[in-house]
Amino acid sequence: MQWETVIGLEIHAQLATHSKIFSGASTAYGAEPNTQACLVSLGYPGVLPVLNREVVVMAARFGMAIGANVSQRSVFARKNYFYPDLPKGYQISQLELPIVEGGHIDIVLEDGTEKRINLTRAHLEEDAGKSMHENMEGQTGIDLNRAGTPLLEIVSEPELSSAKEAVAYMRRIHQLVRYIGISDGNMQEGSFRCDANVSVRPVAQAELGTRAELKNLNSFRFIEKAINLEVERQIELIEDGGKVVQETRLYDSDRDETRSMRSKEEANDYRYFPDPDLLPVVLDDEFLQAARESLPELPQAKAQRFMSEYSLKAADVELLTAARATADYFEAVTAEIDDPKMAANWVSGELSAALNRDNLEIEVSKIDAASLAGLLKRIQDNTISGKIAKDVFAAMWEEGGDADSIIDSKGLKQITDTGALETIVDQVIADNPDQVEQFRAGKEKVLGFLVGQIMKASQGKANPGQVNQILRTKLST
Amino acid sequence: MTRQRQTIAELSRLFQSGAVSSRELTEASLKRIAEHDSELNSFINVTQEEARVAADTADKLLASGKAGPLTGVPMAHKDIFCTRNITTTCGSRMLENFVSPYDATVVARLAEAGMVSVGKTNMDEFAMGSSNETSYFGAVKNPWDQERSPGGSSGGSAAAVAAGLVPMATGTDTGGSVRQPAALCGITGFKPTYGRISRFGMIAYASSLDQAGVLGLTAEDVALVMQAIAGFDARDSTCSAEPVPDYVAGLEASVSGKTIGVPKEYFEAGLDAGYAEAVHSALDVYQQMGADIREVSLPNLSLAVPAYYVVSPAEASSNLSRFDGIRFGHRAEGMTDLESLYKLTRKEGFGDEVKRRIMTGTYVLSAGYYDAYYLKAQKVRQLISNDMARCFEDVDILAGPTTPTPAFRIGEKVDDPIQMYLNDIYTVSVNLAGLPGVSIPCGLVDGLPAGLQLVGPHFAEQNVLNFAHLFQKETDWHLRVPGEGVS
Numbered sequence: 001m002q003w004e005t006v007i008g009l010e011i012h013a014q015l016a017t018h019s020k021i022f023s024g025a026s027t028a029y030g031a032e033p034n035t036q037a038c039l040v041s042l043g044y045p046g047v048l049p050v051l052n053r054e055v056v057v058m059a060a061r062f063g064m065a066i067g068a069n070v071s072q073r074s075v076f077a078r079k080n081y082f083y084p085d086l087p088k089g090y091q092i093s094q095l096e097l098p099i100v101e102g103g104h105i106d107i108v109l110e111d112g113t114e115k116r117i118n119l120t121r122a123h124l125e126e127d128a129g130k131s132m133h134e135n136m137e138g139q140t141g142i143d144l145n146r147a148g149t150p151l152l153e154i155v156s157e158p159e160l161s162s163a164k165e166a167v168a169y170m171r172r173i174h175q176l177v178r179y180i181g182i183s184d185g186n187m188q189e190g191s192f193r194c195d196a197n198v199s200v201r202p203v204a205q206a207e208l209g210t211r212a213e214l215k216n217l218n219s220f221r222f223i224e225k226a227i228n229l230e231v232e233r234q235i236e237l238i239e240d241g242g243k244v245v246q247e248t249r250l251y252d253s254d255r256d257e258t259r260s261m262r263s264k265e266e267a268n269d270y271r272y273f274p275d276p277d278l279l280p281v282v283l284d285d286e287f288l289q290a291a292r293e294s295l296p297e298l299p300q301a302k303a304q305r306f307m308s309e310y311s312l313k314a315a316d317v318e319l320l321t322a323a324r325a326t327a328d329y330f331e332a333v334t335a336e337i338d339d340p341k342m343a344a345n346w347v348s349g350e351l352s353a354a355l356n357r358d359n360l361e362i363e364v365s366k367i368d369a370a371s372l373a374g375l376l377k378r379i380q381d382n383t384i385s386g387k388i389a390k391d392v393f394a395a396m397w398e399e400g401g402d403a404d405s406i407i408d409s410k411g412l413k414q415i416t417d418t419g420a421l422e423t424i425v426d427q428v429i430a431d432n433p434d435q436v437e438q439f440r441a442g443k444e445k446v447l448g449f450l451v452g453q454i455m456k457a458s459q460g461k462a463n464p465g466q467v468n469q470i471l472r473t474k475l476s477t
Numbered sequence: 478m479t480r481q482r483q484t485i486a487e488l489s490r491l492f493q494s495g496a497v498s499s500r501e502l503t504e505a506s507l508k509r510i511a512e513h514d515s516e517l518n519s520f521i522n523v524t525q526e527e528a529r530v531a532a533d534t535a536d537k538l539l540a541s542g543k544a545g546p547l548t549g550v551p552m553a554h555k556d557i558f559c560t561r562n563i564t565t566t567c568g569s570r571m572l573e574n575f576v577s578p579y580d581a582t583v584v585a586r587l588a589e590a591g592m593v594s595v596g597k598t599n600m601d602e603f604a605m606g607s608s609n610e611t612s613y614f615g616a617v618k619n620p621w622d623q624e625r626s627p628g629g630s631s632g633g634s635a636a637a638v639a640a641g642l643v644p645m646a647t648g649t650d651t652g653g654s655v656r657q658p659a660a661l662c663g664i665t666g667f668k669p670t671y672g673r674i675s676r677f678g679m680i681a682y683a684s685s686l687d688q689a690g691v692l693g694l695t696a697e698d699v700a701l702v703m704q705a706i707a708g709f710d711a712r713d714s715t716c717s718a719e720p721v722p723d724y725v726a727g728l729e730a731s732v733s734g735k736t737i738g739v740p741k742e743y744f745e746a747g748l749d750a751g752y753a754e755a756v757h758s759a760l761d762v763y764q765q766m767g768a769d770i771r772e773v774s775l776p777n778l779s780l781a782v783p784a785y786y787v788v789s790p791a792e793a794s795s796n797l798s799r800f801d802g803i804r805f806g807h808r809a810e811g812m813t814d815l816e817s818l819y820k821l822t823r824k825e826g827f828g829d830e831v832k833r834r835i836m837t838g839t840y841v842l843s844a845g846y847y848d849a850y851y852l853k854a855q856k857v858r859q860l861i862s863n864d865m866a867r868c869f870e871d872v873d874i875l876a877g878p879t880t881p882t883p884a885f886r887i888g889e890k891v892d893d894p895i896q897m898y899l900n901d902i903y904t905v906s907v908n909l910a911g912l913p914g915v916s917i918p919c920g921l922v923d924g925l926p927a928g929l930q931l932v933g934p935h936f937a938e939q940n941v942l943n944f945a946h947l948f949q950k951e952t953d954w955h956l957r958v959p960g961e962g963v964s
Binding site: 039042043044045046047048049050051078080082084087088089090142269271272273276277278279 | 558559565567572575577578579581676677678679680681683684685711712713714715791792794795797798799800801803804805806815819839842843844847851
């Protein structure tokens with residue numbers, strides 16, 4: 001039988017605020033356990049939540065960026081369940097009236113076509129703390145630093161039909177939240193993670209199959225693997241005459257399998273009700289207008305502009321607009337040197353390679369846009385060749401400093417003095433009589449060898465264009 | 478001091494004249510507590526040393542001429558308000574040894590105003606009760622008749638003020654917990670508009686209904702205290718930014734030509750005949766002052782108690798989830814796993830009434846029951862609110878009995894929750910609508926106090942206190958002292 005996969009994702013994006021969603025405690029990652037747990041984070045008797053305005057601004061920006069309806073009235077609700085890392089015994093979330101409803105994201109499929117994925121909603125909620133089982137001598141430790149961290153839960157419609165589509169969708173959301181500055185998207189630190197609802201059905205069957213929910217997938221690779229494993233498991237199960245049960249499953253990356261966490265029967269009745277400690281969030285037109293105006297150019301619009309304004313190809317633009325910081329960097333360089341093609345080549349070539357090698361984000365690149373532009377200008381004015389520029393780039397990367405001082409101190413300035421070049425050319429012609437003979441006999445290819453020898457003798461500093469010209473003149477006489 | 482009960486206003490004048498010091502008065506209060514409270518049980522914790530330090534500080538302020546109208550006056554806090562360095566038990570075993578690391582806004586503001594807290598008063602466990610019998614620390618006795626209940630949940634505060642142990646005590650009112658005990662103990666109990674006083678540091682029972690209040694001897698004293706505690710607090714999202722008027726200045730306004738609405742439903746079945754008579758006499762007093770008395774209707778009144786006992790347990794079931802034995806409060810011994818830690822801790826830590834409301838609340842919020850109970854109760858709440866709002870289109874204030882009967886006997890209703898809940902019939906609708914209300918003494922029925930409840934529109938605290946004050950200028954019911962006649 002032919003099977004079809006249906007996937008919906010619930011992405012949790014941690015919002016990039018300095019303080020928590022309902023208190024002034026810091027959200028900084030990596031502090032000693034419970035040092036960022038104020039009385040609100042601890043759920044102390046008598047303390048009350050006070051909404052951090054910034055999270056509302058961020059959620060509104062997200063809603064606008066995906067073309068969704070940003071609700072002028074949304075309501076926080078309590079989701080009740082007991083767990084040691086949930087200090088109040090309830091999580092403050094949104095249920096019936098979320099802040100963002102609808103919206104869509106376009107993803108590019110493997111064959112290059114676009115597919116529109118609709119979103120159900122996005123709502124604000126607080127994160128729970130962390131239970132720690134390691135080095136606790138058989139006990140469980142509770143770290144409430146993360147409790148109360150603001151999250152935007154982004155829920156898609158079940159419109160993704162493969163693990164690859166799920167990953168493409170997640171990447172788009174990841175790109176977007178970083179673009180609009182509402183999340184750092186750091187997956188290692190858990191700032192961006194997702195749950196996947198996965199089901200299968202025979203092709204052409206209208207009714208959805210029973211779904212399993214895969215919890216806490218925190219890397220693009222794991223999402224793809226976990227979904228594929230789950231799809232295989234479900235198909236195999238059904239083909240063997242079994243039935244998929246609605247349950248929550250955990251992906252174990254070490255054993256490369258998904259396994260059951262709890263069934264629907266064991267699921268909590270969360271007893272949601274509107275949180276009486278918080279007023280409904282009412283957004284007036286002025287607020288919405290300000291949020292709209294604070295939106296930067298979005299990735300797809302930027303890509304379009306790069307293609308038309310800089311005459312770049314779609315493939316080049318993809319990398320340049322993947323992150324806002326990369327695009328800004330590129331634009332800063334090209335503004336200086338007035339050569340989009342050259343700027344694009346260097347940003348997606350040498351620079352990207354160096355960043356990847358050192359595992360750095362472009363925001364903290366060892367060579368900033370102005371410095372790179374300074375280097376590229378030296379290619380443009382023939383001070384150095386493109387090849388030497390790569391060496392200068394490497395030196396700038398490793399040792400710091402600007403292009404000019406490195407060119408100077410290392411004596412890398414291109415030799416353009418005709419007299420000096422002629423001397424080298426003469427020497428090479430004298431040293432390679434056989435090759436000269438072959439060239440004169442009509443073997444054009446030998447010219448490359450001779451040029452190479454000249455460049456070598458000049459330690460790469462000879463201007464290749466001039467060398468070619470002088471060599472040809474001399475060989476033809 | 479020959480008189481046992483003195484108002485804040487009187488004490489303030491004594492301080493100004495130098496006739497008495499805060500320290501002397503505080504010692505007198507502590508002495509009366511020592512003499513009488515072993516019987517009354519109105520205090521859970523008497524904080525002598527802290528009180529003496531605060532009194533001495535107040536005396537310095539009084540000497541330097543920087544004192545305000547509340548400086549140096551002894552008082553007590555209901556043990557639901559978090560107090561730094563002093564236990565806050567909420568009347569529960571769960572918090573028997575709980576020490577809050579911070580002061581509630583109400584506590585901080587009254588300390589700032591120079592008041593001297595002598596301790597924390599007894600209360601129904603987590604404010605769930607109308608008789609003070611659900612306290613882990615034992616029932617409080619009514620100073621008028623120690624066989625009887627002082628009401629609840631602020632029963633300790635009411636009894637302490639009635640017995641002259643302190644001139645004022647704080648309370649909280651979720652369904653009548655300030656007004657009902659004030660009525661049963663023959664004192665003045667005021668609950669302002671929801672949102673008028675910060676709930677920060679007030680341990681939550683039902684967040685959408687909880688409101689701090691004041692139990693004192695007169696409306697004038699209430700006005701003085703309200704001036705210090707009312708107003709915006711950024712730590713409570715539901716606290717109003719509405720400006721706070723001068724409550725004392727508004728006390729003397731004439732009520733001539735103003736209209737009092739009397740809900741006819743208040744006088745239907747269930748109201749004690751003698752009590753009804755006391756209320757009618759009180760209305761006559763207003764009529765003599767030139768107020769117009771008019772009958773009004775609250776058609777949904779009979780739904781108030783059922784709606785209240787759905788909404789409040791629902792919120793309570795969630796609010797009390799944080800008491801899980803993990804971070805603070807009671808933790809049971811002998812747990813074998815996480816689930817047994819929760820179960821044993823909550824089984825031991827909570828009393829029956831709290832468990833009853835947690836179970837009720839959990840039930841009404843459960844999948845499949847939410848619409849039939851919680852959602853319907855919220856709709857009823859809106860209807861009751863609308864009824865009240867409609868009345869205020871025609872009248873300035875509503876008046877009626879605070880409770881159906883005077884103080885009942887301890888043990889009389891404790892085994893019959895429905896009977897106990899019906900004691901709240903006149904008070905809960907005021908919380909459901911979030912309105913300001915006061916109970917003032919308006920007579921004696923078989924030697925026991927009866928209360929007149931006055932209710933105003935949102936943020937009409939000034940109006941309510943004005944009506945109460947003028948009544949107290951004309952009558953002496955608020956001066957009656959348990960067993961001794963007029964003080």
